[in-house]
Amino acid sequence: MRATNLPLAALSAAFCRRCLVALALIATSSVTVAQASGFDHLPLISQLGQIAVTQGPKVIGGAKKPKAKAVPKTKTEIPVDPALLRDKTALPPGYQIPPEHLPDIDIVKELPVPVKKDAKDPAWRAHSEQMRKYNALLPKGNFSDAKADRDVLRYGIKHKLAKMTQRSILFPSDEDREKVLKAQAEEKRIEVPETIEKDRDDILKDVKETNAFNGGMEVRDAFLDILCEEAVKLYDNNFYVRFNVALILSSLNNRDEDRVKMIPEEPCFRAIKALLELVNDPKQHPMYKVHPVIDLAKICRHKNCKPEDRFAIIESLINQMGLAKKLPEWYGWRVAESLAQLGEPNDRTRQPVVVDALVKVLKDPEYTYRIRAQAANSLGRIPLEGYRKADEIAVEMLRLGEQMALDYEKTPTNPRWKLYFALVYLGFQPKDAAERTEKKGLLGQVESKPVLAGTKTVVTEAYQNFLPLAQNVLGGKASAPIPDQLRKIKVWLDARTKPPLVGKQG
Numbered sequence: 001m002r003a004t005n006l007p008l009a010a011l012s013a014a015f016c017r018r019c020l021v022a023l024a025l026i027a028t029s030s031v032t033v034a035q036a037s038g039f040d041h042l043p044l045i046s047q048l049g050q051i052a053v054t055q056g057p058k059v060i061g062g063a064k065k066p067k068a069k070a071v072p073k074t075k076t077e078i079p080v081d082p083a084l085l086r087d088k089t090a091l092p093p094g095y096q097i098p099p100e101h102l103p104d105i106d107i108v109k110e111l112p113v114p115v116k117k118d119a120k121d122p123a124w125r126a127h128s129e130q131m132r133k134y135n136a137l138l139p140k141g142n143f144s145d146a147k148a149d150r151d152v153l154r155y156g157i158k159h160k161l162a163k164m165t166q167r168s169i170l171f172p173s174d175e176d177r178e179k180v181l182k183a184q185a186e187e188k189r190i191e192v193p194e195t196i197e198k199d200r201d202d203i204l205k206d207v208k209e210t211n212a213f214n215g216g217m218e219v220r221d222a223f224l225d226i227l228c229e230e231a232v233k234l235y236d237n238n239f240y241v242r243f244n245v246a247l248i249l250s251s252l253n254n255r256d257e258d259r260v261k262m263i264p265e266e267p268c269f270r271a272i273k274a275l276l277e278l279v280n281d282p283k284q285h286p287m288y289k290v291h292p293v294i295d296l297a298k299i300c301r302h303k304n305c306k307p308e309d310r311f312a313i314i315e316s317l318i319n320q321m322g323l324a325k326k327l328p329e330w331y332g333w334r335v336a337e338s339l340a341q342l343g344e345p346n347d348r349t350r351q352p353v354v355v356d357a358l359v360k361v362l363k364d365p366e367y368t369y370r371i372r373a374q375a376a377n378s379l380g381r382i383p384l385e386g387y388r389k390a391d392e393i394a395v396e397m398l399r400l401g402e403q404m405a406l407d408y409e410k411t412p413t414n415p416r417w418k419l420y421f422a423l424v425y426l427g428f429q430p431k432d433a434a435e436r437t438e439k440k441g442l443l444g445q446v447e448s449k450p451v452l453a454g455t456k457t458v459v460t461e462a463y464q465n466f467l468p469l470a471q472n473v474l475g476g477k478a479s480a481p482i483p484d485q486l487r488k489i490k491v492w493l494d495a496r497t498k499p500p501l502v503g504k505q506g
Contacts, residue, residue: 103285104239108170111162130155138209138223141216153219154226160206161230164199164241200244203227204251211256221270224252228274235278246288249274250295267299272309279316282323286331293317293338301343311348318357325366332371336361340378345386352386355379362396365403372400373420376427380441390446391455394462395496397427397442401466402489405482408473421473428463458496465489 114127134156143149163169207227210220227248234245252268275292278284299305300313317339324332336358339345345354361367361375376397384390401424408417428443430436439448443463446456468485 102239103287104237104242107236107238108167109165109237110167111158111165113159113162113166127159131159137219138206139212140219141210141212141214142218143222146218149219150222150226153223154230156206157203157223157226158230160199160203161234161245163194164196164244165234165237169194169196169199170238170240196240196244200248203248207252208256217255221254224254224268224270227252228268228271232274232277235281235284242284242288246278246291249278250291266304267295267302269299269305269309272296272299272313276312276316279320286327289320290331290334293320293335297338297341301341310342310344314342314345314347314354317342318353321357321361324371325364329368329370332367333374336371336374336378340381345382350386352384355382355384355387358382359393359396362393362400369400369404369407369420370416373404373423373427376400377423378427380427380429380445381435384445385449385451388451389455390442390452391458391462394428394442394455394459395493397424398462398466398489399493400424401469402486402493405469405473405486409482417473421470424466425470425474428459428466461492465492 114124116124118124130152133152137149137152207220207223210217210223212219231245231249234241237245249268249271252271253265254268254270255263255266257263257265275296279289279292279296296313296317300310305313317335320335321332321339324335339354339358342354345352347353358375358379362372362379364372367375379393379397384393387393401421404417404420404424408414411417426441428441430438430440430444435441436444439445442459446452446459465485465488469482469489472482472485
């Protein structure tokens with residue numbers, strides 16, 4: 001029988017290849033932004049029509065050009081594409097960004113784990129007995145001896161976390177690679193090698209096991225407490241360890257969904273402290289923080305989240321939004337997206353601090369177009385009653401559209417323009433039927449909220465001026481060419497004062 005394919009890449013590749021696996025996880029996550037931002041619903045938007053995918057510039061053939069006369073070489077400055085000054089992700093054709101050396105990749109801090117030397121070895125037998133008790137305890141629901149049972153849980157959790165730190169998992173040896181190559185050459189089956197992803201999933205499986213049939217939750221609550229305590233001790237370990245610990249903490253629930261009893265899941269409030277510690281640490285790379293940011297937003301908007309925890313999360317994410325100016329773009333847009341999902345956007349004193357933070361991003365050209373467009377999108381989804389100045393937000397969204405259109409005219413083949421304009425468009429409009437019912441988007445908010453009624457005229461006019469730009473870029477039928485529309489927009493913007501956008505207390 002022919003051997004099945006083995007995960008050779010996991011063993012035969014050097015650790016730099018495993019870096020790409022982690023990066024791919026981030027990249028895969030970024031692909032979902034189209035769906036998270038409502039991009040999957042764009043075909044339903046009648047004003048924009050079908051979105052055409054830019055295939056790049058056409059190659060034009062023709063007769064050979066006559067040779068130019070030789071001229072003396074002079075030192076000239078290479079013109080800089082204006083889009084590069086505003087959009088740091090717009091790269092010259094054919095340019096490839098060199099791969100970044102991932103942080104903390106060379107750190108190895110192995111935690112001790114028992115090794116089976118002999119089945120009769122007392123240490124191994126003691127370890128095996130503890131793990132037997134650990135596995136038997138998980139589904140029981142309640143403790144029979146609180147102290148002893150908690151000690152068993154802590155032993156098992158520490159052991160499984162320690163397995164993630166082993167050099168043999170982080171950096172496969174030459175011997176392991178040769179073993180797999182030889183087995184494949186001889187068409188033999190061998191045991192699938194252990195990976196850090198397998199250890200991570202094993203811990204999350206244990207969390208699921210604590211859903212006791214008898215309804216008891218003492219074991220689960222203790223498990224979550226201990227896991228959060230022990231996991232933070234690995235924040236200074238190898239890159240893969242930190243990244244997977246962040247994934248574990250971001251995947252926990254206090255209670256899992258029960259579809260039979262129609263009970264929704266409840267996020268893990270016990271993990272808030274551990275997640276905030278990671279997000280607020282300036283020494284930690286954004287790659288470790290992106291999943292905790294998303295999970296903290298989910299926790300914050302839950303009805304059972306304590307006010308003090310909510311305010312701590314809001315404060316941390318606003319701080320991250322300010323720091324994102326100098327951090328990777330993919331992290332900045334995730335933070336901007338998460339700020340729209342916090343629920344109540346005000347601080348302890350009822351000030352609209354979340355709206356204030358996003359408006360600053362919207363106005364600041366030091367952020368990339370991707371992040372500013374996401375800020376515009378998020379502002380259409382945050383309740384604006386406390387801020388009230390929806391008209392000034394609309395003016396800034398149109399101003400962003402004007403800046404993007406000017407650069408789009410110079411580099412129309414950059415496929416990212418479609419995403420940027422779609423995001424700003426969805427800042428004005430709801431992205432689907434559910435949002436239409438909830439009156440999302442600036443237009444929906446000024447239509448449905450009496451406190452914003454006075455801003456309706458300006459918001460509507462700003463949208464009507466922005467729409468032809470979006471139609472041109474996204475492939476719909478435009479009412480005017482971009483240069484003509486830009487002249488109209490300039491007149492409209494110049495006719496309005498530009499007071500500082502400062503949040504107003506609700």
